[in-house]
Amino acid sequence: MADIQFVVSPTWLFEHLHDSQVVIVDCRFSLANPQLGQQQYQASHIEGAYYLDLNQDLSSPVGKHGGRHPLPNLIELANKLSAIGIDSQNSFVVAYDDSRLAFASRLWWLLRYLGHEQVAVLDGGFAGWQKAGYAVTDIIPQPKNGTFSPQIITELVVDIETVKKCQNLPDVVLVDSREGDRYRGEREPIDKIAGHIPGAVNYPWQEATDASGYLLTPAQQRQRWEKLESAKEVLVYCGSGVTACVNLLSLELANIHTGKLYAGSWSDWISYM
The missing domain is CATH 3.40.250.10 (Rhodanese-like domain)
Structure with missing residues (x-):
C-alpha cells in the first residue's frame, strides 16, 4: 500500500x-x-x-x-x-x-x-x-491508540482575500461546484443570497460520478477538466466547502494537481455582502 x-x-x-x-x-x-x-x-x-x-x-x-x-x-x-x-x-x-x-x-x-x-x-x-454482496454489522469497534501528527499543507486552502486577488487573473480559474441552477441564481435552497462569485465557471460536483455514486474513469475525469489543464491554479468552492472536495478529488484523478479549496465557499463570500 x-x-x-x-x-x-x-x-x-x-x-x-x-x-x-x-x-x-x-x-x-x-x-x-x-x-x-x-x-x-x-x-x-x-x-x-x-x-x-x-x-x-x-x-x-x-x-x-x-x-x-x-x-x-x-x-x-x-x-x-x-x-x-x-x-x-x-x-x-x-x-x-x-x-x-x-x-x-x-x-x-x-x-x-x-x-x-x-x-x-x-x-x-x-x-x-x-x-457487491458484502456483509454489514451493527457492532461498534472499540477505540484504538493511534498517533496522528498533522503536517499541514497550507497551500491547499485559500481564503476570501486570496479569491478576491485571484478571481480576475488569466492563469487562475475559479470553479463553482454547485448545481447549475444554484450557480445561475435560479434556485437557492440553503443560503440567504443566490448567485455565484463573479468570474467563476460551473462544474457541478455530481458530474464526477455516475448516478449510483461510482467515479468516472481517470480518462473521463481528464476529459471533464480538459479546458482547465493549463491553469496555474484552480480555486474550487461550493456552498460550504464540502461538495467542492468531490471536484478536488476529480481533479486529482484527472492528474491535475493545481486544485485548492476555498473553504468558506459561497456561504462565506455572502457573509461579507
Missing part, C-alpha cells in the same frame, strides 16, 4: 478488511437531518468502520464568517483521528458515505490537508458495498 491511491473498490476493501494498516471511516450524513448519518451507522456499517460526523468532527461551529461548515479545529481532529487508530503516514484510510462521495471526499481532502496522503474513498459508497 505504498503507492498513493485515491479510490478503492468494494472488492479491494473486502480483501483488505482485516489488514492492521487499514482504517475504515463511515462519513454518512444528511444536511436535512443531521442525526441521520449517526443513526444509519449505528444500525449497520462496514465491519470495523468508525464514524465521523460532518458537523461534530469534520467542521467547526458556525460563526459570522467562515461559511456553514468551517474547517475543524485541527488539533481536535488530530486527536479524533488518533482515537480511531490512524497513524501518520502508516495507516491507509478508506472513507465512504451514501451521497456520491460528498462527505467521504471532505475527509479525504482534510487528511491530505493534514499531510496524510494514504487515504482513498470507497467507489460506489455504502450502497456499492452492499450491492
